[in-house]
Amino acid sequence: MSPTTTKPETGSQAAPTPSTSAYAAIEAGKPRMAWLRGSLQQLLAFASLIVIVAVFSFASPHFFTANNLVSILTAATVTGILALGTTFVIITGGIDLSIGTGMVLCGVMAGVFLTYLGLPLWAGVAATILFGGVIGLINGVNISVLGIPPFIATLGMMLIAAGLSLVISGTKPIYFSETPEFQSIMNLSIIPGIRFPLGVAIFIVMIIIAAVLLSRTILGRYTFSIGSNEAATALSGVNVRRWKIIIYTLSGLFVGLAGVLSASRLSSAQPTGGMGLELEAIAAVVIGGTSLQGGKGSIVGTVIGALIMAVLTNGLRIISVPQEWQSVAVGIVILVAVYLDMLRRRRA
Amino acid sequence: MSPTTTKPETGSQAAPTPSTSAYAAIEAGKPRMAWLRGSLQQLLAFASLIVIVAVFSFASPHFFTANNLVSILTAATVTGILALGTTFVIITGGIDLSIGTGMVLCGVMAGVFLTYLGLPLWAGVAATILFGGVIGLINGVNISVLGIPPFIATLGMMLIAAGLSLVISGTKPIYFSETPEFQSIMNLSIIPGIRFPLGVAIFIVMIIIAAVLLSRTILGRYTFSIGSNEAATALSGVNVRRWKIIIYTLSGLFVGLAGVLSASRLSSAQPTGGMGLELEAIAAVVIGGTSLQGGKGSIVGTVIGALIMAVLTNGLRIISVPQEWQSVAVGIVILVAVYLDMLRRRRA
Amino acid sequence: ASDGGAAGTEGGEGGDKPYVALVSKGFQHQFWQAVKAGAEQAAEEFDVEITFEGPDTEADVDQQIQQLQTALDKSPAAIGFAALDSQAAGPLLQQAKDSSIPVIAFDSGVDSDIPLTTAATDNLAAAAEAAEHMAEAIGHEGKVALVVHDQTSVTGQERRDGFVEYMEQNEPNIEIVDIQYGGGDQAKSADLAKAIISANPDLKGIYGSNEGSAIGVVQAVKELGIDPAELVVVGFDSGKAQMDAIRDGLMLGAITQNPVGIGYETVKAAVEALDGKELPETIDTGFYWYDASNIDDEEIQAVLYE
Amino acid sequence: MTEQPAAATPLLDVEGVSKGFPGVQALADVRLELRHGEVLALVGENGAGKSTLMKLLAGIYTPDAGTFRLNGEVLAIEGPRHAQELGISIIHQEFNLMPDLTVAQNIFIGREHRAGGLFLDERALNRRAQDLFDRLGLALDPTQRVEQLTVAKQQMVEIAKALSFDAKVLIMDEPTAALNDAEVDVLFELIGRFRTPETGVIYISHRMEELSRISDRISVLRDGRYVGTRVTADTDPKEVISLMVGREIVGEQRPAPSHPDGEPVLSVRGLSTKHLLRDVGFDVRAGEILGFAGLMGAGRTEVARAIVGADRRESGQILVRGREVSISSPAEAAKLGIGYLSEDRKQLGVLLERSVRENIVLSSLRDYVSGLGFVRDSRIEATGRDYVQKLRIKTPSTAQLVRNLSGGNQQKVVIAKWLAKDCDVLIFDEPTRGIDVGAKEEIYALLRQLADQGKAIIMISSELPEVLRLSDRIAVMAEGRLTAVLDNAEATQENLMDYATRFSSEGTIAS
Numbered sequence A, B: 001m002s003p004t005t006t007k008p009e010t011g012s013q014a015a016p017t018p019s020t021s022a023y024a025a026i027e028a029g030k031p032r033m034a035w036l037r038g039s040l041q042q043l044l045a046f047a048s049l050i051v052i053v054a055v056f057s058f059a060s061p062h063f064f065t066a067n068n069l070v071s072i073l074t075a076a077t078v079t080g081i082l083a084l085g086t087t088f089v090i091i092t093g094g095i096d097l098s099i100g101t102g103m104v105l106c107g108v109m110a111g112v113f114l115t116y117l118g119l120p121l122w123a124g125v126a127a128t129i130l131f132g133g134v135i136g137l138i139n140g141v142n143i144s145v146l147g148i149p150p151f152i153a154t155l156g157m158m159l160i161a162a163g164l165s166l167v168i169s170g171t172k173p174i175y176f177s178e179t180p181e182f183q184s185i186m187n188l189s190i191i192p193g194i195r196f197p198l199g200v201a202i203f204i205v206m207i208i209i210a211a212v213l214l215s216r217t218i219l220g221r222y223t224f225s226i227g228s229n230e231a232a233t234a235l236s237g238v239n240v241r242r243w244k245i246i247i248y249t250l251s252g253l254f255v256g257l258a259g260v261l262s263a264s265r266l267s268s269a270q271p272t273g274g275m276g277l278e279l280e281a282i283a284a285v286v287i288g289g290t291s292l293q294g295g296k297g298s299i300v301g302t303v304i305g306a307l308i309m310a311v312l313t314n315g316l317r318i319i320s321v322p323q324e325w326q327s328v329a330v331g332i333v334i335l336v337a338v339y340l341d342m343l344r345r346r347r348a
Numbered sequence C: 001a002s003d004g005g006a007a008g009t010e011g012g013e014g015g016d017k018p019y020v021a022l023v024s025k026g027f028q029h030q031f032w033q034a035v036k037a038g039a040e041q042a043a044e045e046f047d048v049e050i051t052f053e054g055p056d057t058e059a060d061v062d063q064q065i066q067q068l069q070t071a072l073d074k075s076p077a078a079i080g081f082a083a084l085d086s087q088a089a090g091p092l093l094q095q096a097k098d099s100s101i102p103v104i105a106f107d108s109g110v111d112s113d114i115p116l117t118t119a120a121t122d123n124l125a126a127a128a129e130a131a132e133h134m135a136e137a138i139g140h141e142g143k144v145a146l147v148v149h150d151q152t153s154v155t156g157q158e159r160r161d162g163f164v165e166y167m168e169q170n171e172p173n174i175e176i177v178d179i180q181y182g183g184g185d186q187a188k189s190a191d192l193a194k195a196i197i198s199a200n201p202d203l204k205g206i207y208g209s210n211e212g213s214a215i216g217v218v219q220a221v222k223e224l225g226i227d228p229a230e231l232v233v234v235g236f237d238s239g240k241a242q243m244d245a246i247r248d249g250l251m252l253g254a255i256t257q258n259p260v261g262i263g264y265e266t267v268k269a270a271v272e273a274l275d276g277k278e279l280p281e282t283i284d285t286g287f288y289w290y291d292a293s294n295i296d297d298e299e300i301q302a303v304l305y306e
Numbered sequence D: 001m002t003e004q005p006a007a008a009t010p011l012l013d014v015e016g017v018s019k020g021f022p023g024v025q026a027l028a029d030v031r032l033e034l035r036h037g038e039v040l041a042l043v044g045e046n047g048a049g050k051s052t053l054m055k056l057l058a059g060i061y062t063p064d065a066g067t068f069r070l071n072g073e074v075l076a077i078e079g080p081r082h083a084q085e086l087g088i089s090i091i092h093q094e095f096n097l098m099p100d101l102t103v104a105q106n107i108f109i110g111r112e113h114r115a116g117g118l119f120l121d122e123r124a125l126n127r128r129a130q131d132l133f134d135r136l137g138l139a140l141d142p143t144q145r146v147e148q149l150t151v152a153k154q155q156m157v158e159i160a161k162a163l164s165f166d167a168k169v170l171i172m173d174e175p176t177a178a179l180n181d182a183e184v185d186v187l188f189e190l191i192g193r194f195r196t197p198e199t200g201v202i203y204i205s206h207r208m209e210e211l212s213r214i215s216d217r218i219s220v221l222r223d224g225r226y227v228g229t230r231v232t233a234d235t236d237p238k239e240v241i242s243l244m245v246g247r248e249i250v251g252e253q254r255p256a257p258s259h260p261d262g263e264p265v266l267s268v269r270g271l272s273t274k275h276l277l278r279d280v281g282f283d284v285r286a287g288e289i290l291g292f293a294g295l296m297g298a299g300r301t302e303v304a305r306a307i308v309g310a311d312r313r314e315s316g317q318i319l320v321r322g323r324e325v326s327i328s329s330p331a332e333a334a335k336l337g338i339g340y341l342s343e344d345r346k347q348l349g350v351l352l353e354r355s356v357r358e359n360i361v362l363s364s365l366r367d368y369v370s371g372l373g374f375v376r377d378s379r380i381e382a383t384g385r386d387y388v389q390k391l392r393i394k395t396p397s398t399a400q401l402v403r404n405l406s407g408g409n410q411q412k413v414v415i416a417k418w419l420a421k422d423c424d425v426l427i428f429d430e431p432t433r434g435i436d437v438g439a440k441e442e443i444y445a446l447l448r449q450l451a452d453q454g455k456a457i458i459m460i461s462s463e464l465p466e467v468l469r470l471s472d473r474i475a476v477m478a479e480g481r482l483t484a485v486l487d488n489a490e491a492t493q494e495n496l497m498d499y500a501t502r503f504s505s506e507g508t509i510a511s
């Protein structure tokens, strides 16, 4: 990271040595503008995304169409929402491996609330999101009060959630037969003409909420402080323990929402899967420039990261790259995009 | 981790402060004994393992039998070897997500070397292990020279390896028809009477090699030093860049060996799978007390972590816990085991 | 050699009933749950104890081998096994033979002479039948694509190849434009079906090779708002979503196997083997094409599962 | 080795050196001359460029312009290792230690003993370290892990490491900031022994009284420029200070003990901790500054941490305005109006990767939140700018990352953080660590002003003159016990030292 360092030895992130000055130079100045400027910088990282989009558009006439772009956004929605919540966790220096199977469990709970218990739509949806919050709360308590390292605490939760999904559902999908409108949460077309699904609109709203939370509220400030130096933050009189619980709970709420949307999309709560989704979401966060060491990151970056992943997957399919080559291509593009982004920052 | 810290706020890993005094009390003393004492302390963590074994032995007469214990060791071998290599990487503060699919790719390459190219057994095995080293080398260069964060660099490699396995194998398993003795690498029974496979013996040898490397060689010293403070290590004139490449390469060699053993065990190179294995291996490392923040860890711990995972999986199957409950149980036991271990250290 | 546990009445699970361990290719999916249900039904009928286990994904050969190993360590009276890779299981099957534990293969053949019999669906023929119905529905010409659940498993390959070979041999005017693999995950299959449809606006039909793939394709058609008359979807297996899609006209029809029958026949064969009866080489459990016209027939309803 | 250079050739010659960072010209056309066998003191205000210059010499930065000569030969310093090979050894202002390694492993990192290729000979390494400590007269345990050492001991490790090189030029960047008088004596003796006709020492410090004891000449930097050099014997602190700051600083002498009978705001009764503290009890009254003196490891920091709940108390009561309170975390302490400024700036003080203003408002962030939970950035900026001016924090803007500030300016940021929060009781642990003379006076004035506003202040300091200068009353600790609480009037350096060594059977550092 540390861009202008002249020492040859300290390549990577872990080097807390002098001079992250380029960043500083950009950041310096009136505080009112800081957010905008931060975003602009991210918009430069946007460059990778633009290039990828341009290449695919050139390669296939079917890529850059309204319908296909909406398909990409739809594909990005669920992972993207998971990634938004987990951005907060990662900025504190933590990690959340339970988001994938946690989401599946939330989907199952949506089925329980709406189909088995027959709650009205709004109540079932709210209960599901809150249930996600409870998963996050438990993670937060395990990490913050019991002191279990985040990786282990959320790994345990990942396994527990995976199992409970099967147990609660009886290893069968639950259908939303009582509330057929449930599926419109994700699928309802909200713009006449093109099929712009409500779920994508919800994703966009969540992006805005997450961005505001992270950059303009006390929660966001403490998120960065804790990730920057947890011990110093605690000694400054911040109730780090409580804030960490809040942050994991917040991530859990996003998981709950993702569970609602994915179940809504499939009109059913599928009790399996979810494993591996956490890596996808974390990858989106990290590709977006958020550091796993904590203290650095942004929502804009996460969104770009999620889009890069979704565009790559879609585009490679559109141009019919044989599937066994697709993951090779995704791997290489991720490496190159991140490398170029680092070069740019270093030069800036 | 900082085990004995009494500061409440800085529960988790981030607090590299004074007053880890109890720990100090245990560790202080003659250097000759340090290794033994470190191990003893780990052997206390062994307690969790013993308890788990005791519970299963009580629950089923089929658990504590020579054959089943060997089965457990066999099941632990491949993940365990991956975990050994990745322990080094994690102690430097890095991570290696490519070990799972990398291992699969190495298995496929074993098929290519032995079946397609018809190399003699020893040469094919050596070539496969070296191929693993090359994967690690590429990771190391990406991280150390290009400065790509370890998570991204190895995530990219994970995808690339997954794709290449399919491409190279033509999406079909490769069988070792030219070298039927290949399967004895893992399966050969070396103790008459019980089925004690050669693979397990190889695992034990690798444990010893890894332990010596980590605790008694300059490589191990720099591994800890880099993880403890990369910038200061570089300032002290250590060629951090080179050592990081070496450490990732080492991890790659372990991946290569794991690839040989898993292909040998299955008498075939399976081109799919491997995804998720990296989490298992990392979990073993972290359950064993190695911190993802770097600087702290041990091989004994990793072995115990791997055994805890293997015993749990096997024991739950032996006592016929319904499969959907198995992952719930594993999740809970991991949480409890790590929590108790932390309590113990805090009290000690 | 393993400690005791020779064939006969000694159950590994403590009780007096014979214990039959079933190791399948999965356990989470509806299909496997139906197999399990059939096995349990037979267990009750023939008064044996069973366990049913399978790996988390059908790519996880290693996990299956471990489950088979554990099953063997429990000294069962008989084993039912659906191999992900026959050769990979070779040494363990040999071990079972050495311990005189009879092995019954199910779902797909085990490429070995150890299993006494195989209870399975002929996937190649089943996929060919799906292709035949597809060809008819699109008027024997145009582009079609496949969304397959798995690239490397025998079932995945057979259901792909059966379809492809039928088209190649019998339908010169039908072009297969794309084959993609979605791992049987519905959302992923939906996303990739959408990409296929976007890339081939004149596509006439898509075939989904298992429940998750087929429902994913239906989901894609729904999300893209395509007129079902213009894009023919055929599927495989059953499940409520697929049955609903057929009733709603979003899907032309699907092939269903007889999973309950597979499970039932496997346990039954195991019991017969324990009783020393002669077994046929294969037990074909059959498959059926169902669509809006026959979905409510009694014969079909018997093999469908929700 | 080349021929002994002519007497006129300096050991180290720095000429026309410039170095800029974005927004800051840290050094402009600086010159410096270190002669054979001398100790050259380098002084200047916080942010004057001292550390930057030394980092250039250590090969950490490359200069924008200028030349370095060692014994007349032009140096092209390629990196830290190269600098060491050239004979330049440096003790950085901020520690560069590996907390998870042992003392011996830290000192010889990169120079390990190997028994046959790859294998380490840990025993030889420890023996070598022990030899070094014996030679230097330091009481360090080679096998102890560095993370268990106090700040002062970590400093001694850095010193031992620097001296373990066969260096010609030894650079010490504020080595005494974390040391008390006894330890400083040990250090000076070491410097005395290091100094030979072939070697030289560059010594950076803000403690004026040290300069006359140790240095031969004093060079002064101001705002990144070279101001001049004086022979120590021919100058006095007053002149040096005026060269440094370009104006005169008048520090008043001892305070008139003020508010002797304010009500006790914080009372501590029978405080003990598992490892060290035994039955510590005292009161701090509104309007007073209670100084804490003691040797390293006496337990002053531990008292403070135990009060605010950063460490667990074994027994004891804390009373705020006479009412017993239960404090189990610094957050609860802060809620009760008790703030603690820690002595370990880098680990426990600043958020290095965050901006100056964010650090300043960290403790008081709740005051900058609107009803809806939104943070008011314009008010944060105003506060940040206010303290940057008040404490003269040298930074291009309040958005600068704290990492890019000089050590002393980072310390000012930490102080500002607690000044910005309205606390009734403030516990300052080594608040002036690394702060220049001028700024010290300003901080003293601020502390006094806070006391005058009715706050109760505890000030832990290893500098006896500072304790004497500022405190209304002085508590002295030794080996975890309170040995005396003296009125300022009855306190002298001598009797403070006397109480501080009450129990001590052995010196902590010197052996």
Ligand SMILES: Nc1ncnc2c1ncn2[C@@H]1O[C@H](COP(=O)(O)OP(=O)(O)OP(=O)(O)O)[C@@H](O)[C@H]1O
Pocket (backbone or CB within 6 Å): B017, B018, B019, B020, B021, B022, B024, D147, D148, D149, D150, D151, D152, D276, D294, D295, D296, D297, D298, D299, D300, D301, D302, D303, D343, D462
């Ligand atoms: N992590 C630790 N492990 C072991 N002992 C410790 C630890 N931290 C502090 N100590 C010991 O506790 C005692 C009290 O240290 P403390 O920092 O409170 O002293 P102090 O009076 O503030 O001195 P100074 O700050 O000058 O070192 C010392 O003897 C120190 O060695």
Ligand SMILES: Nc1ncnc2c1ncn2[C@@H]1O[C@H](COP(=O)(O)OP(=O)(O)OP(=O)(O)O)[C@@H](O)[C@H]1O
Pocket (backbone or CB within 6 Å): A018, A019, A020, A021, D021, D022, D024, D025, D026, D044, D045, D046, D047, D048, D049, D050, D051, D052, D053, D093, D394, D395, D403, D404, D405, D406, D407, D408, D409, D434, D436
């Ligand atoms: N990496 C950097 N990026 C930006 N500015 C820097 C950087 N390093 C130092 N500076 C600035 O250069 C100036 C000189 O800093 P330096 O650390 O040399 O001061 P100093 O004289 O050592 O001060 P102190 O007495 O406080 O240690 C300061 O204004 C500091 O903010």
Ligand SMILES: [Mg+2]
Pocket (backbone or CB within 6 Å): D050, D051, D052, D093, D173, D406, D407, D408
């Ligand atoms: Mg400095």
Ligand SMILES: [Mg+2]
Pocket (backbone or CB within 6 Å): D300, D301, D302, D343, D429
């Ligand atoms: Mg102290």
